[in-house]
Amino acid sequence: MMPEIADALEAEGIVAPFPIQTLALPLALGGADIIGQARTGTGKTFAFGLPLLQRSAAEPGVAQRPRCLVVVPTRELAIQVAADLETAGKRLGTRILTVYGGRAYEPQIKGLRAGVDVVVGTPGRLLDLQQQRHLDLSHTDAVVLDEADKMLDLGFLPDVERILTLAPEHRQVMLFSATMPSEIVTLSRNYLRQPTHVRAGDDDDTDRLPASATRQHVYRTHALDKEEMLARLLQAEGRGLSMVFCQTKRACDKVAASLTRRGFAAAAVHGDLGQGQRERALRAFRNGKIDVLVATDVAARGLDVDDVTHVVNYECPDDEKTYVHRVGRTGRAGRTGTAVTFIDWQEVARWRLINAALSLDLADPPETYSTSDHFFTDLDIPAGTKGSLAKDQRDRAGLAAEDVEDIGETSPTAGRPKRRRSRSRGESKPRGRTETTATEPESQETASGSSGGGATRRRRRRRTRGGVDIASGN
Template identity: 65%
Template sequence: MRQATLTTFRDLGVTPEIADALETEGIVTPFPIQEMALPLALSGQDLIGQARTGTGKTYAFGIAMLQSIGKPRKNRKKPRGLVVVPTRELAVQVSEDLVTAAGKLGSRVLTVYGGRAYEPQIEALKAGVDVIVGTPGRLLDLVKQKHLDLSQVTTLVLDEADRMLDLGFLPDIERIFKLIPAQRQTMLFSATMPGEIVTLSRKYLNRPTHVRAELASDEGETTPQVRQLVWRAHRMDKIEILGRLLQAEGRGLTMVFCETKRACDMVSEQLDTRGFAVAAVHGDLGQGQREQALRAFRNGKIDVLVATDVAARGIDIDDVTHVVNYDCPTDDKTYVHRIGRTGRAGRTGIAVTFVEWEELTRWKMINQMLGLEFAEPEETYSTSPHVYTELNIPQGTKGVLPHANRSRAGLSAEHIEDLGETGRVRGRGGRRRDERDERNERPARTPRQRRRTRGGKELAETAPAETSEAELVDTNPEETPAIFTTDEIQATAGDRRTRTRRGAATTAIEQALADAPEAPVRSTRSRRGAADDAGEPAKRTRRTAAKPEVAADDVTEPARPAMEPTRPAVEPVKDPLARAETAPVTGPFEGDQPSFLTAPPPPVRKEPERIVPASPFTVIFQSPDLATDDDDIAPSAATERKQQRRQSRGGNRRRAG
């Protein structure tokens, strides 16, 4: 391995404009990969660069590309440099680094990727660009729409080439290779170098030089500045361990990696409930929301970023001190890129990995591939003492952030840019605290105005105003008429002042009774009344809808409402002698009987009877047994077949006889 002997970018052959721009940003000393790759790239050779994540691979190819293109020209509209990246976040990161390096050159750098509107990108292409950084899908879309011409590209760079192959971008990359000239400089950079990259380089690169920058240690592919901790944790206890880890002393920005998008939303929502300033980044979010979360994370408005592996490649954010693998990585390359988000540019960091019991086999394979010493992770719970000692967590800390420590502005403080996003509108899985509070503070619902209608019209238009109570008439409850004539009903209806719905129904019933022929009504007389009135003619009473006053020994029907139509019926009488004394009455009342013009008294309302539920152990219905002893048992199919055979044999014998 080559040792670093040069100290500045100027010694590597970098132009003063680019060197001054880097020194302005505080970048003076090149990293090993930059020191080894820049002289070869500046000479125009094809290159394969491999180094750990966070060691400055972007400047290794970016400086050489910008210097070969030179200063922009007015008559040059088509791009001369092309950088293809697998994810949108990485495209933004590479563009920012290239803009920093080309600060004094004035090179025009354009970022194109999906999720944004086409119009701003098309206008920038028409104005002229020098370098394009984009994802394969959007690049091919612009080429298909005749807005992008790659015929004058002289330098092509594939950043994180292994990730592009994992995501299935190999057909798109081959199409891009066919769109650019054959005479070009091609550079491939990645942290890992699988066999697919070697095959691709043999097909499209011209005698490439493989540059691999490693430190003099046996750490494998992992970053030596990162202290790694691997714990075997229970699924239901991981969120509690994470809540206590986030309160460790000296903790800065923290990235939490999950395996699925749904897990990201779940962890983000639970941490938000516990009081942490957190945001989620995954593929189901809109591009504006993803960039909003990353800006808030860089600006310090939130200190916890929960993401899938979409953010594990090339995201360079300062002050990331902790990385937590909430879900065990799928392979060794994923683990390397995840923990590479911390300990960048010579800094130190801590990487904690949670391994569940069913993930032990997967982790042992990762441990063997990387040559680590965590083949048997230590069983860990939120109350384990080594959690507090190894992470420097104060004793007594719980998984909920105290209110006094909630000083971050939160994700809502970061503005969402209107990017003119394409595709369906996507939102975050969980509601944030401020959104839930706004939802709870909704104004009270106004009462609904109900209108009574009849036949599609207002009730007030079809009928007079209703009254809640009917007018009471003083009557003698002992004597009430049972049958009314037509003239009496009309005379009584003319005296009423108001009409109610109950009165209307009563009028219709009275009209029906008036049209029907008169029927004889039996009257009842008690045994006691017969004894008291001995020698006097028996008084007969007509049966009415209202309940008259009777003796305690009389048995009569309960009182019914006046509006309910009743059939003329004979009341049940216990004493047969009283039945004999009853007789039909056809004429009008005699003596001191009241007039037919008196109205019946209002019905007496009774309290509804309480319904007592039956016992659940009571048999409500039992089907009767209709079978008798004389019934024959139904023959089976086998018995019927035997009978048929016997009958057929008997018939044959008769014929033979």
């Protein structure tokens, strides 16, 4: 590996490789096609990113023709991957460009024209730029598909195949993911040349089981008691950055608003928010301005924050893969974490299917309320904890109210159109072409010392039609 890359990583305190990096780096640096499989949060980005940096340093890209391409399923993951590559390549001066939907085309086109070494982007925007002839993949030597199974879930597989056909026939392809569905295996057979399958983990179920360092708790709850339970859970001993996953956007907004009222620094992230709003919320979460992120599965991947201590499934996930990817937000990079899942009575059957698929031995969640003793002891919640933070508690935790306000539009009510002022009774909306009157500013004269003085107001009304002053003839 180039010394500039090693020095940049050492400056960030990264000196020991993860297992997936140990297995994949020698093969990737040698130009081999790779299928990399490892649990979420175990260093897959550097496993494919460092070889890309070294390749682009040897032969930089030119205008509109990047040397390397990384295809990711979500905007958040694109931003995260680009940030990691910039960290490792800052001493090389590697030009890295992120392209994704929800942002203006112009800055991305400008970056491509200026010349770029590595492009990180989502399938739709990559194809849009290629069709507009702003992006040329004919000189791309290496293509990486990151989180390929998520791209399958989102329906991006046809777009990914089109992107692969646009790259040169003799190029390196690296496919990294936590799980390998049959469709992804077929993709690898069609587009990878004699790939080496590297798999890092402690057992044969690496791609299916949550990290062993993550404590998992499942409770059968009542819908009307969930908000109180969540508020008390978030006051557990040692609780740091936390993520709460909801099934719907509406539930996200409702939970985030409830937590904010109770004194927590919380924000919602879901598909109805604009890209700028989502980025500000995620940035505030990474920086600690908010410490509770309430999200739909849009944030289940691509949010690489190592020190998330708690993940809460506010509702039962759809399937075992969703459960694994949500819980994978904690217990990352060798740290410990806590995962808590609330199950409604009608969700018990679905949970038992997830439990059986993952062999969790949690098939019968105990009936639990916000006052249950085992709820407090299981999660290290101090006795007597109430469902809201007092002001002194908020200050001790460093959660000043202005920190929440800093993200502004990321509040649960962000993005909603302002209610129009209702018209007064009798006020009608003008229709068609009407005659209008223009009123000049009022002038006032004040007569002091006169009982009948008061204010004299003079108004001059001019009737206009088609921009012509009828009174003056101008």
